[in-house]
Amino acid sequence: MQIRYLLNGALPAQDVARLLESSPPKERKLLWELIDHDKQGDVLQYVSEEISIQFMKSMDTERLLAISESFDDDDLADILQQLPETLVKEVLASMTAQNRMRMESLMSYPEDSAGGLMNTDTITIRPNITIDIVFRFLRRHTELPEMTDSLLVVSRSDRFLGILPLRKLLVADTDTTVRDIMETDCDVIYAEQTATEVAQLFEKMDLVSAPVIDPNSKRLLGRITIDDVVDVIRDEAEHSMLQMAGLDDDEDTFAPVMQTTRRRAVWLGINLITAFIASYVIGLFQDTLDKVVALAILMPIVASMGGIAGSQVLTLVIRGIALNQIGASNARWLLNREIIVGLINGVLWATVIALLTVVWFGDMQIAYVIAGAIIINLIFAALTGTLLPIALKKLGIDPALAGSVILTTVTDVVGFLSFLGLATLFLL
Amino acid sequence: MQIRYLLNGALPAQDVARLLESSPPKERKLLWELIDHDKQGDVLQYVSEEISIQFMKSMDTERLLAISESFDDDDLADILQQLPETLVKEVLASMTAQNRMRMESLMSYPEDSAGGLMNTDTITIRPNITIDIVFRFLRRHTELPEMTDSLLVVSRSDRFLGILPLRKLLVADTDTTVRDIMETDCDVIYAEQTATEVAQLFEKMDLVSAPVIDPNSKRLLGRITIDDVVDVIRDEAEHSMLQMAGLDDDEDTFAPVMQTTRRRAVWLGINLITAFIASYVIGLFQDTLDKVVALAILMPIVASMGGIAGSQVLTLVIRGIALNQIGASNARWLLNREIIVGLINGVLWATVIALLTVVWFGDMQIAYVIAGAIIINLIFAALTGTLLPIALKKLGIDPALAGSVILTTVTDVVGFLSFLGLATLFLL
Structure with a gap:
């Protein structure tokens, strides 16, 4: 009773995830089964990939689908890449055509590339509108995506033109146009760059988010946010130590x-x-x-x-x-x-x-x-x-x-x- | 000629810093002297602390003062803590009374505490004003500080009340008051918490910035931003590997x-x-x-x-x-x-x-x-x-x-x- 309450009420999903990671296999399985179905998806986002795949392999398609809805695009794509093919096909088949296309395009990038790190939850605007209209456009949303520190400016054909940082937007004269104040010399990332390069760029330039574009068509594909990059930085810094001792990168401390x-x-x-x-x-x-x-x-x-x-x-x-x-x-x-x-x-x-x-x-x-x-x-x-x-x-x-x-x-x-x-x- | 142009024009300060870090002692000193005085401060912010202290020890007070202006508060406080006392006294004496007080208060926190990581560049608002007034207040700034993802709500006596994330501000009705939409159950950090705890909180909650408050008076002291936390995360992840080989945490690859x-x-x-x-x-x-x-x-x-x-x-x-x-x-x-x-x-x-x-x-x-x-x-x-x-x-x-x-x-x-x-x- 007490523990069920802790898992489903009192503790945020991040803490439940930590608890799972710190538990030996049997306790881990028991705890997992005590978590409400509604919350399982939230929790899975925060456990290490090795563990989440283990849990997801044992689900039926229906549960898998329900759970996959709480995932960010990029995390879901990473996980689908490692599940059995038949399961993946079923999951994709039950998505809407638009979601399936987006997921298939994300899954086409290797996990440790910029494409594998990116999300598609961008807010895009056109260069010729005024700041006043931008404000009105934003107010139509109920909430902006997490880690939104800038709006992405694109052409009619979705070609990436520049960014409009919120810290500039908020001090701008409402009559000026986006084109007047947008930054065009900002750092962009190409979909096939490695996660290491992305992490270096974020660390060097102190970025919160950065647009990902297609190198050929210059079209905007998505954006990468610092929370995903922090994971890359931690993994890379830990990588050498673990490898030098012959341990796996994603080593589960409590593996059986x-x-x-x-x-x-x-x-x-x-x-x-x-x-x-x-x-x-x-x-x-x-x-x-x-x-x-x-x-x-x-x-x-x-x-x-x-x-x-x-x-x-x-x-x-x-x-x-x-x-x-x-x-x-x-x-x-x-x-x-x-x-x-x-x-x-x-x-x-x-x-x-x-x-x-x-x-x-x-x-x-x-x-x-x-x-x-x-x-x-x-x-x-x-x-x-x-x-x-x-x-x-x-x-x-x-x-x-x-x-x-x-x-x-x-x-x-x-x-x-x-x-x-x-x-x-x-x-x- | 060519290299002087590279150092002072073509390359951003971050790249010049990387170049210094990758150079043996003699080349490093030579390169340093080729950098314009105006740019030296920018560059110093990005080199590792061991190297920047080395350079700063050899400066006279006047140069030191000029250079210290390009530093963030928290970085400057860290560095002053490691310079000879007489030099520090001279630097502090030449500051305005307000800046000196702020610097002395920052220097009172250990470098690896929340107080040592924090900056004082917060944007604060009162809870009883409307969103419309917030927008007008913001427009009076020429630019918001980097990594501003939320405004901090404080009482008349500077007591911390909550945060107003920009992503909520931008979608809010302009007639509502700050109090109506501010978040009061947000994550706060106490000045004496360790840098490790701060890093864990940022990683767990995917934060971009967080307010630092005084545990007794509940007054707002400053804020910590993800760019400083990323450094902590990298240092901590590297720490074990370096220590296991008996190397220093801040080991200079090209030490003499x-x-x-x-x-x-x-x-x-x-x-x-x-x-x-x-x-x-x-x-x-x-x-x-x-x-x-x-x-x-x-x-x-x-x-x-x-x-x-x-x-x-x-x-x-x-x-x-x-x-x-x-x-x-x-x-x-x-x-x-x-x-x-x-x-x-x-x-x-x-x-x-x-x-x-x-x-x-x-x-x-x-x-x-x-x-x-x-x-x-x-x-x-x-x-x-x-x-x-x-x-x-x-x-x-x-x-x-x-x-x-x-x-x-x-x-x-x-x-x-x-x-x-x-x-x-x-x-x-």
Whole structure:
């Protein structure tokens, strides 16, 4: 009773969505069934896509249709793209011809493009009318769409001409025409631009909304609003962190056991290859290890210091690439700096580690060997950390996903190879 | 010539700022000096705080004053808080009494609080006037402030009463009063709320701006706009990734060598302690390693698989905490799931690794030992990855910063201890 009241009355849809996202699978399903049918659509808009698709897959067409009415065009198009085709066909078939056409056109754009982000709830006006008429035209609406910060000016054939920001409209003389005060040098977005480009434009220009136009016909297709862009910005900023740990972008914190196990297993498997490569390298020096057991004790230090130094550089460069800061002109400077930083820190910590080694094992030779290996590995870490993500990016591979695995392989292999190699040369 | 034209004419301030951020120190200084004094203030608003403070520290008071005029109140307050006190006093002294008072009040709020994010450029109206008068009042302005999506309704004594969204104002009957159509159940922010809370509210409620009020007097203090909140959202989403690699939140990709070296050195030093703890554990089993050299070859696999599994869990939980998804009610479910996932993946990969070990070394005993150690380490990784960030959070320590170091220590120690310990028990 109490919870049913909370879900359907007291809590706004956004909070119910948060509650669903924070619940383990069984509770999630139970809670969902306690939500009134009327409110389910509202709630679904705010849960992550993975979860909403899961719920929608289990609905019949009629429920799906009823629910889809509370969705924004762009969200509905994203979700329909991921539902089974037969279901989608039924949903589309039951729409009015006009809605179906609009939905099919939205669904033709990839989810992570400007077309996939846009809504069609624009308010358009003609350039030749006066501000007075604009006011009268607006008053005919019962409410303007959310996030309306400007009216879009279009020609008779729907060609986009400019925008009239509300903050200009409200201070304008009522006798002037739209053409007199509209902004024609405003930022426009082409339907096939990537969501990343859209987010960068919004962040750079501090936009609340922006028109989306067809690059060929210059016709107005819709508009993108900051609330959808905020989601893109959050997803992109989280993307690198999640990918570096081999997690999915849309990872459900409370995914069920089997789903979680399967995804994690793949990542562990990939990393096992790395681990066996490192072990193979150690295996090459079996005789050396057999003679000087201190090497086995110290060798993880060399690999681990390289891994830490390398992943600092890697993280910095991955973020720099994501922020569009790194290009051909400054990559060389960055590489030079990292090599110098690696060298200085290498010498510093090689000295510290060598001293500790002398204290521990009382052996100057081993101290020299480990110092040399640390310096070599930190320089390789700097090289790999800088060049690897740049190279992966050029090859069209996500540096956040592949970067950390490859980097660890390099710092492990170089670490063991240099330490045990130098030991074999100088200690035996 | 060409570049001077680009900097001062062709490129908007945002692009010049991006250029500065993407330049190594020397080029950055050179470019800065090529920018006209008039434009420097505009550009500074868009560069990261670390860089703008660097430039402003080197200015005399007069320049600083001239430049500070192009800043938004909230940005200026943030920057003044970080400049040397004598400089700040001079700047404040040269302001008008009213501006000084406003600036001092803004500076009294921490940078990462609602008070630190707010601007004072509000448009306020009284509740008893008609919409017609509102329109006439607005027309007296030459332009409304950026990101104005609603007017703020206040009493004679400046007490906050509600908001009048432009999208309602524009469709309203001109004879109705503000009181009739204003929204009183709107989201308000108290000056001392954290920036994180503000960002969560904006994201949840899809706001463009929100009023900031004094919790005691209920007086309107200012407003926060989505452009500043987007920065908070990006910073927070990036925060975990940067902290996990021991990088600063406001890390300058092109910081000079010595600054970079110093910061990285600290992180390497902390991790060196971890590495020596792991080595100490290995050292306990010197005799065992002396007898079975295969153990030295295989031991990194156990530590590395634990580290990978643990950091997946750690990343997921850190993100869950940041998104406010994890609390007392679901932490236990999460822990259970992670232990089960750890167990299943432990058994799976222990089997694979055991088979590979038999193929490589032809020794069933070692295969059993490594399989056991892998299962133990993956379960410990699940335990630590889940409980550690929750515990750190409770202790008021940033889980993203301390989490990865402590986790690695645990998975290294448990990995080496279980593998070499089991080997000592069963192989000798």
